[in-house]
Amino acid sequence: MSIEISGVNKRFGDFVALDDVSVSIPSGRLTALLGPSGGGKSTLLRIIAGLETADSGSVEIEGVDATKLPPQKRNVGFVFQHYAAFKHLSVRRNVSFGLEIRKRPKDEIRSRVDELLALVHLEQFADRLPSQLSGGQRQRMALARALAVQPTVLLLDEPFGALDAKVRKELRDWLRRLHDEVHVTTVFVTHDQEEALEVSDEIVVINEGRVEQIGSPDDLYDRPANDFVMRFLGPVTTLGDQLVRPHDLHLHGGDPEPGDVTGTVTRITRIGFEMRLEVLVDGGPVTVTTTRNAFLGLGLEVGSTVVVRADPDASTVGAGAVSAGAKAS
Numbered sequence: 001m002s003i004e005i006s007g008v009n010k011r012f013g014d015f016v017a018l019d020d021v022s023v024s025i026p027s028g029r030l031t032a033l034l035g036p037s038g039g040g041k042s043t044l045l046r047i048i049a050g051l052e053t054a055d056s057g058s059v060e061i062e063g064v065d066a067t068k069l070p071p072q073k074r075n076v077g078f079v080f081q082h083y084a085a086f087k088h089l090s091v092r093r094n095v096s097f098g099l100e101i102r103k104r105p106k107d108e109i110r111s112r113v114d115e116l117l118a119l120v121h122l123e124q125f126a127d128r129l130p131s132q133l134s135g136g137q138r139q140r141m142a143l144a145r146a147l148a149v150q151p152t153v154l155l156l157d158e159p160f161g162a163l164d165a166k167v168r169k170e171l172r173d174w175l176r177r178l179h180d181e182v183h184v185t186t187v188f189v190t191h192d193q194e195e196a197l198e199v200s201d202e203i204v205v206i207n208e209g210r211v212e213q214i215g216s217p218d219d220l221y222d223r224p225a226n227d228f229v230m231r232f233l234g235p236v237t238t239l240g241d242q243l244v245r246p247h248d249l250h251l252h253g254g255d256p257e258p259g260d261v262t263g264t265v266t267r268i269t270r271i272g273f274e275m276r277l278e279v280l281v282d283g284g285p286v287t288v289t290t291t292r293n294a295f296l297g298l299g300l301e302v303g304s305t306v307v308v309r310a311d312p313d314a315s316t317v318g319a320g321a322v323s324a325g326a327k328a329s
């Protein structure tokens, strides 16, 4: 394991930001800290970086007890949402800064920075000032700068949070490819479940200062530990006393079999290639999503009677055990 966080507690006054958090972060992987705003993700990342100190508990980085080490002794690279570049220095000098203050030989600095600029696809912008870059390019520069000093761990706090959706998506793909090339242990904070599912090897779900679940994107999506994780990772609907994903429900016009429920279509919405239907059954409204072709094949309209069946492989969790976090969402 690259980072071992054991029994970390952190309060701000009376407010409990982290409550007995223990997480093992594997070496060489891309791990997301995912959760709703205010859940404690950034606080945990800052504790790993040494920018914040835990009230109790410990942080080990590559086998070294880092709990009391200052940030500069932890060998971590850090990128924030709003990157503070040196405005008067060129992109090249921004990237080389960490190497210059470490007094590395000039030749070594030049070749290392060339390598990094190529890695983040900014070679042609080396002589520009940060103000002459787009937001996405600036974040790539920030990553190159963080990687320059060969950190053991790269910590990213919503690095693409301030960018528009399209650039954000491009950078997300790019980060995954970069990581596949560089393999530095990376921890990134996001509140965007799609970003976490798409990019990371491991996801730590954090809510109200506690870890709700740790696992691969598949583990979390297919086997959510509780209703909070299930709700947070994607759309859900209630069927009987179970939470289920709307795309795991199927509609048919035949006779109901055991486990099926019959209802009336109350609403039909088209969302791109998908159709979303609200079906009123005995227990209340159920949302079902289906393809447009399947929908057309059924010949449904508002007022039609239809049978709802859950896919036998659907992941479900009990809807009754609503946690405090899920209630608030």
Ligand SMILES: Nc1ncnc2c1ncn2[C@@H]1O[C@H](COP(=O)(O)OP(=O)(O)OP(=O)(O)O)[C@@H](O)[C@H]1O
Residues within 6 Å of the ligand: 012, 015, 017, 035, 036, 037, 038, 039, 040, 041, 042, 043, 044, 189, 191
């Ligand atoms: N320095 C501080 N002083 C007081 N309260 C703080 C401080 N830093 C964080 N908090 C509080 O701790 C809680 C957790 O904050 P944190 O930034 O870790 O959450 P987060 O999950 O990263 O959320 P976001 O995605 O909004 O940044 C929040 O309620 C926040 O207001």
